[in-house]
Amino acid sequence: MKGIEDLIELVEWVRRLENNVEDAVHSSSEDTVVSRDFEIFFNRFLYFMLQFDLKEYPVNLFHWLKLLKKPLKDWWPAAANLLDEEGISSDFIILDDEIGLSEEAEELLREYKSYQEASAKVVRDVLIHCRDVSLEKGLDMQWSYTKFRLFLIKNPVTNIEAMELYCLENDFDHFLTSSLENCYEDIPPSSAFKCQSCGWTLHEKTKNVFVCIKQQCLRSYDVSSLNHYEITEAEQLRVKESIQFSTVIPGQRELELKRKLVKSGAAIELYPDLERLGDLRVRRAGEKAGSEELLIDVKDYRNAKQLAKKLVTDHAAGLVKTPVIAVPDDKANSRYLKFVNKRLVEMGINSCKVYSFKQVVRMFKELSSDGAQLFEVKENIHVY
Numbered sequence: 001m002k003g004i005e006d007l008i009e010l011v012e013w014v015r016r017l018e019n020n021v022e023d024a025v026h027s028s029s030e031d032t033v034v035s036r037d038f039e040i041f042f043n044r045f046l047y048f049m050l051q052f053d054l055k056e057y058p059v060n061l062f063h064w065l066k067l068l069k070k071p072l073k074d075w076w077p078a079a080a081n082l083l084d085e086e087g088i089s090s091d092f093i094i095l096d097d098e099i100g101l102s103e104e105a106e107e108l109l110r111e112y113k114s115y116q117e118a119s120a121k122v123v124r125d126v127l128i129h130c131r132d133v134s135l136e137k138g139l140d141m142q143w144s145y146t147k148f149r150l151f152l153i154k155n156p157v158t159n160i161e162a163m164e165l166y167c168l169e170n171d172f173d174h175f176l177t178s179s180l181e182n183c184y185e186d187i188p189p190s191s192a193f194k195c196q197s198c199g200w201t202l203h204e205k206t207k208n209v210f211v212c213i214k215q216q217c218l219r220s221y222d223v224s225s226l227n228h229y230e231i232t233e234a235e236q237l238r239v240k241e242s243i244q245f246s247t248v249i250p251g252q253r254e255l256e257l258k259r260k261l262v263k264s265g266a267a268i269e270l271y272p273d274l275e276r277l278g279d280l281r282v283r284r285a286g287e288k289a290g291s292e293e294l295l296i297d298v299k300d301y302r303n304a305k306q307l308a309k310k311l312v313t314d315h316a317a318g319l320v321k322t323p324v325i326a327v328p329d330d331k332a333n334s335r336y337l338k339f340v341n342k343r344l345v346e347m348g349i350n351s352c353k354v355y356s357f358k359q360v361v362r363m364f365k366e367l368s369s370d371g372a373q374l375f376e377v378k379e380n381i382h383v384y
């Protein structure tokens with residue numbers, strides 16, 4: 001197995017045929033367009049799979065469908081091992097009986113894309129634009145940049161009027177205004193509901209079963225629970241999928257931490273120094289610039305291995321910006337934190353440490369109550 005790319009390619013093939021796979025198989029005795037397309041695909045697939053050492057090699061279409069519904073480790077162990085290295089369960093299945101392409105397979109596709117992109121190009125271009133303008137013209141672009149990101153995070157769905165008004169109110173230049181428009185697309189007519197967790201449109205996977213693109217949001221919704229989450233007439237646009245993944249969902253976690261810290265008496269600046277200093281700059285409320293501060297990056301990785309890998313790579317590239325890496329509480333159990341921090345120590349990295357949101361808030365409270373210096377003391381705080 002060359003790499004995870006092979007598995008991704010297979011999953012992409014299945015996705016392309018998602019709604020047709022079973023139909024195509026069942027109609028394959030008849031000579032239909034679907035079945036002919038499917039045959040071409042399937043022959044390519046068989047050829048593709050020849051390069052791997054499989055426990056079970058598909059002998060016909062029905063057998064192949066059965067394999068896709070089994071845990072990967074039972075028929076394609078090399079791929080399962082590779083996923084395991086990435087921290088993904090070896091019980092991974094590709095095709096789900098009820099919903100077609102399984103949610104873990106969908107998420108693998110998306111996460112893989114977002115690893116590749118790290119952030120959507122349009123948002124990255126806005127960051128570069130803001131840095132350029134502030135360097136060349138000496139303008140303070142911090143406000144505009146933060147406002148730009150906040151609109152996306154708070155408005156996974158919106159309409160053109162609201163967007164234009166926001167651009168005017170915040171005095172966005174032409175580049176920011178057109179970039180913000182570029183982040184959105186029309187909501188497809190088939191979308192009727194929004195996700196209760198991340199706010200993006202749900203798609204109907206099978207009749208009356210709606211799912212969010214983010215597996216973690218909830219496995220699925222049924223219509224009865226969705227009454228309050230209908231898409232209204234005023235909502236015509238949604239952020240593009242890549243932006244939902246790379247900016248909106250992580251941004252919602254950044255704002256969650258911000259809210260928690262503000263409640264404990266902190267003053268927060270988001271994306272300080274145009275992100276050069278991380279996601280959040282934390283000071284005691286009422287204190288001015290130049291006083292002690294805590295710099296935090298928020299990382300929302302589903303599993304500890306992926307986060308450890310990311311931090312080690314970032315560290316080698318000089319990209320770790322802050323000493324404190326905060327992980328949302330629903331992921332950061334003690335095993336998760338222990339694993340990442342141990343790996344960092346093993347790799348000789350002592351310039352950053354991973355904490356749960358709860359620990360970060362506690363750290364801020366302790367430090368601000370005894371008047372200690374935030375910046376110096378936090379280096380010595382021992383967590384796990």
Ligand SMILES: [Zn+2]
Nearest residue numbers: 195198212217
């Ligand atoms: Zn969602």
